[in-house]
Amino acid sequence: MRVTVLIAWLLALVMSVVRADEPALEVSEVEPENRLHRVTWTDAKSETRTVAGRVLLKAQDGGLLLESRDGRLWNVTPKQLQKDETTDELFQPLKAQELGEQLSREVAELGIKTPTQIVVTKRYVICSTAGRKYAEWCGSLFERLHDAFQAYWKAAGLELREPEFPLPAIVLKDHAQFTEFAAKHDRPDAAQSQGYFSEPTNRIILFDLTAGPNSASAQTTADIQKKITSSPFNVATTIHEATHQVAFNSGLHTRYADNPRWLTEGMAMFFEVPDLESRSGWKSIGRVNAPRRKDFRETTRSPREAVPLVELIRADDVFLKERKTRAAYAESWALTFYLLKTRREDVVSYLKTIQKKPRLIADSPDARLREFEEVFGETETLEREWKKWMSTH
Numbered sequence: 001m002r003v004t005v006l007i008a009w010l011l012a013l014v015m016s017v018v019r020a021d022e023p024a025l026e027v028s029e030v031e032p033e034n035r036l037h038r039v040t041w042t043d044a045k046s047e048t049r050t051v052a053g054r055v056l057l058k059a060q061d062g063g064l065l066l067e068s069r070d071g072r073l074w075n076v077t078p079k080q081l082q083k084d085e086t087t088d089e090l091f092q093p094l095k096a097q098e099l100g101e102q103l104s105r106e107v108a109e110l111g112i113k114t115p116t117q118i119v120v121t122k123r124y125v126i127c128s129t130a131g132r133k134y135a136e137w138c139g140s141l142f143e144r145l146h147d148a149f150q151a152y153w154k155a156a157g158l159e160l161r162e163p164e165f166p167l168p169a170i171v172l173k174d175h176a177q178f179t180e181f182a183a184k185h186d187r188p189d190a191a192q193s194q195g196y197f198s199e200p201t202n203r204i205i206l207f208d209l210t211a212g213p214n215s216a217s218a219q220t221t222a223d224i225q226k227k228i229t230s231s232p233f234n235v236a237t238t239i240h241e242a243t244h245q246v247a248f249n250s251g252l253h254t255r256y257a258d259n260p261r262w263l264t265e266g267m268a269m270f271f272e273v274p275d276l277e278s279r280s281g282w283k284s285i286g287r288v289n290a291p292r293r294k295d296f297r298e299t300t301r302s303p304r305e306a307v308p309l310v311e312l313i314r315a316d317d318v319f320l321k322e323r324k325t326r327a328a329y330a331e332s333w334a335l336t337f338y339l340l341k342t343r344r345e346d347v348v349s350y351l352k353t354i355q356k357k358p359r360l361i362a363d364s365p366d367a368r369l370r371e372f373e374e375v376f377g378e379t380e381t382l383e384r385e386w387k388k389w390m391s392t393h
């Protein structure tokens with residue numbers, strides 16, 4: 001969940017350069033034929049790096065947004081750029097096994113000594129220090145979530161695409177190792193979370209929820225199931241982060257585009273309600289998210305915490321204000337829940353607008369509000385109807 005703090009920071013940094021309502025740097029899609037480039041630059045640590053990938057955007061000033069074969073995004077400024085060679089090869093995502101090997105190297109390079117195991121499922125590559133059984137359990141959970149997510153949107157009239165890249169997940173053996181890894185892989189505040197989706201690297205980073213401080217890791221699937229069921233709120237974090245990853249890889253959202261935060265978080269919370277019993281599908285999609293509803297009811301009664309709807313829609317900064325974070329998440333869930341239950345066609349139409357957002361261009365708060373109100377009507381009226389409806393659901 002907190003990853004988005006990190007993402008917001010990164011986006012704020014990147015987007016401070018380009019805002020839609022200011023004279024923008026011109027960027028263009030330059031590689032319709034998907035050509036592989038080999039780009040060399042000096043990174044923030046003054047090290048020279050060469051990465052093969054496709055160029056998603058080229059700014060007029062020469063800066064690049066590069067996507068490497070593992071699905072990672074690299075923002076190269078003109079000052080950092082040394083060389084951009086176009087090769088004769090076509091860009092292709094890494095194969096699952098290659099991606100697995102790369103993830104293992106990354107884990108080892110960040111000082112994690114525990115040997116890794118790679119579990120490959122239809123769409124996921126899980127690199128785990130938590131044992132094969134737990135990684136397999138995660139793989140099965142992710143696949144079911146993926147199918148349920150796709151089926152939900154298909155039924156709603158929104159065609160999504162299959163992920164282009166194998167979806168990477170790193171599952172560490174316990175919270176201590178997760179903290180160690182996350183602080184180096186991303187930023188120290190990522191380490192304070194219970195798991196996160198990293199928008200720049202496309203990875204989800206998680207840890208074994210069955211590994212308590214005094215207990216051995218679960219050894220069998222039944223054991224895992226039993227331990228997980230006793231703490232459903234923890235597993236919600238795992239599903240929440242996996243939902244972010246599916247949403248960004250199926251075309252519901254675009255990485256580095258200006259997706260409203262209430263929407264990305266609202267979607268993840270709409271799907272996060274655990275459904276561990278159903279082997280074949282995810283029957284519980286759209287069930288009330290009880291912990292979020294409790295937060296919603298408490299925070300809307302507290303003037304110190306509550307966030308007016310108009311503020312939630314206009315900008316993402318309420319998520320970063322300590323006193324407002326709980327309300328921002330709870331309201332995002334409640335709004336998404338209400339809109340999907342009562343105005344699903346409008347949500348689909350709004351999503352189609354959001355899907356078209358270009359990367360690295362930020363909308364102004366007024367533009368965000370205008371787009372929202374064009375579909376859902378005037379915010380004050382909506383807020384009254386929404387809160388009335390929520391009081392009975």
Ligand SMILES: [Zn+2]
Nearest residue numbers: 001004265268
């Ligand atoms: Zn989240």
